[in-house]
Amino acid sequence: MITTEELYKHYLKNPVISTDTRNISEGCIFFALKGDNFNANEFAEQAIEKGASFVVIDEDNFAVSSKCLVVNDVLSTLQDLARHHRKQLNIPVIGLTGSNGKTTSKELINAVLAERYKTFATFGNLNNHIGVPLSILSITDDAEIAIIEMGANHQKEIELLCTIAQPTHGIITNVGMAHLDGFGGFEGVKKGKAELYSYLKKINGYTFINRNNDFLLEMSAAAGLTKLIYYGTENGNTIKGSLKSSDPFIEVDWTNHDDSTSVKTNLTGSYNFENILAAICIGDFFDMEAEEINRGLANYQPKNNRSQLTKTERNTVICDFYNANPSSMSAALTNISTLTADKKIAILGDMFELGPESETQHQLIAEQAFNSDLDEIIFIGKYFYAFKKSSKGTFFETPAEAANYLKANKITDALVLLKGSRGMKLESLLEYL
Structure with missing residues (x-):
């Protein structure tokens, strides 16, 4: 087994780390990480063929050459190497x-x-x-x-x-x-x-x-x-x-x-x-x-769809759909309520990873939206959709359904808040705004 100090000497010669064979650069060190649905040990040989100087693996049977450095666990080795570098x-x-x-x-x-x-x-x-x-x-x-x-x-x-x-x-x-x-x-x-x-x-x-x-x-x-x-x-x-x-x-x-x-x-x-x-x-x-x-x-110019004001051909869109949780969603609704515009619309997508709190938190956000200074509210996702019968607003289970609605009902001359969790992929709606 190679030690952290020995691996660090290799790293110093070409301090580039890769964990994806699609992004191999000449001389890099490839770390074969594992996930729920993949085992990068399987790509060790491919990484070497693409130009990696070494590959770090934790399964002996994938050691196809002397460029394969076998460790007990690839992830902990990556973390230990980072700790060692940080100390320098x-x-x-x-x-x-x-x-x-x-x-x-x-x-x-x-x-x-x-x-x-x-x-x-x-x-x-x-x-x-x-x-x-x-x-x-x-x-x-x-x-x-x-x-x-x-x-x-x-x-x-x-x-x-x-x-x-x-x-x-x-x-x-x-x-x-x-x-x-x-x-x-x-x-x-x-x-x-x-x-x-x-x-x-x-x-x-x-x-x-x-x-x-x-x-x-x-x-x-x-x-x-x-x-x-x-x-x-x-x-x-x-x-x-x-x-x-x-x-x-x-x-x-x-x-x-x-x-x-x-x-x-x-x-x-x-x-x-x-x-x-x-x-x-x-x-x-x-x-x-x-x-x-x-x-x-x-x-500083905001990017990556975080608090990003975007002018489209027809509207002004607050692109804030990189992610969402009840705290950030509430803040975004409070903010649009304070802004000046002739027409204000909120398009809100589901918030994920809320566990037992999910129903309550989605209901609270829906209620805040209804009490905000908005001309129209569009909700997207299964959690918000559960309130369709008891709430005003327009509801869709998927962004695709919302896209069809926006194609047929064009929004114009409006300030639009577009916000939801990353998994809702609300960026797909921007072209219809």
């Missing part, structure tokens, strides 16, 4: 998690810090037990600060990811009604996210906290954190901010110990105000000037 990096690593706004916050923090520093940030949403080690192994020697996003859908997952990313600084954006099934309810969500606080306490790291969030204050106190940097809307915070405008784009006034300034962003959704404040707070902590911070925020 003498830089601040900001660990970031939360129920909502993780990726947007990560992108905003990176946009700010990159105005002065050579940064690394998690690509896309590579934020799980595979994505985090891949992210760590992508950090190069010239990086000065890293921002690592950590996602979780059950307890002990953040704890594991912290052992890999080994953050020196951390932030929980918020805690909300997300992945309730895996976490075992809202209290389980709080406990799971607080694993980041526990890690930071253990290493005496720095924590950035939204002082307006009572749950985060409670969790940080329970963890016994001492190196706290606060942001929020009241005096006494390192960064104090106020929402100047959010119709349709967010403009923020903010103050630190030296400056009072404002910044206009390209983000929509008042719920992103706290994500912007977090990025300001972290930039300020790392000694950035207000002008640099504002430039990073002003230049």
Whole structure:
């Protein structure tokens, strides 16, 4: 069996990791991971033929050449290699998690810090037990600060990811009604996210906290954190901010110990105000000037269908369908209610991974939608469809049925909120709007 130190020597010669034979680059190391429906050990020979310098496998019978490195478990080996690489990096690593706004916050923090520093940030949403080690192994020697996003859908997952990313600084954006099934309810969500606080306490790291969030204050106190940097809307915070405008784009006034300034962003959704404040707070902590911070925020362009305002030929669409849970869905409905438009329409898809809470949470969102300032509401998915007989609105079981309706009933000159869980694939409806 090859040791982590020996494998690391191979990695240093060509520090590129692949877990997919469709993305093999010359000289990379291929890790043959297993899933519920696949066993990449079977593709070891193919990876070598495509140019991999080595393949890491955990089944002897697939060792077709000396380029096959046999280990006990490929996944744990990948994680151990990432831990070893992380220990060689003498830089601040900001660990970031939360129920909502993780990726947007990560992108905003990176946009700010990159105005002065050579940064690394998690690509896309590579934020799980595979994505985090891949992210760590992508950090190069010239990086000065890293921002690592950590996602979780059950307890002990953040704890594991912290052992890999080994953050020196951390932030929980918020805690909300997300992945309730895996976490075992809202209290389980709080406990799971607080694993980041526990890690930071253990290493005496720095924590950035939204002082307006009572749950985060409670969790940080329970963890016994001492190196706290606060942001929020009241005096006494390192960064104090106020929402100047959010119709349709967010403009923020903010103050630190030296400056009072404002910044206009390209983000929509008042719920992103706290994500912007977090990025300001972290930039300020790392000694950035207000002008640099504002430039990073002003230049950031949202993408990946998160709080993304898109102009189509007929409408203005709030593309927020990358994912959804009751907390983010409620915030999105509150936001569209505050925006100015002659006609406002919400197209809402089912929210997944809510377990026993699913019926209640879908009903609460439906009721909020009915009480919002909306001209039309379209619900899609089996969970929302269950309320068809007792509720007003237009209901469809599938996006395909909704697409047929939108073809026959064209929406024009409207502000449209398009939001649902990733599995609903609501992006398929954009062409009909």
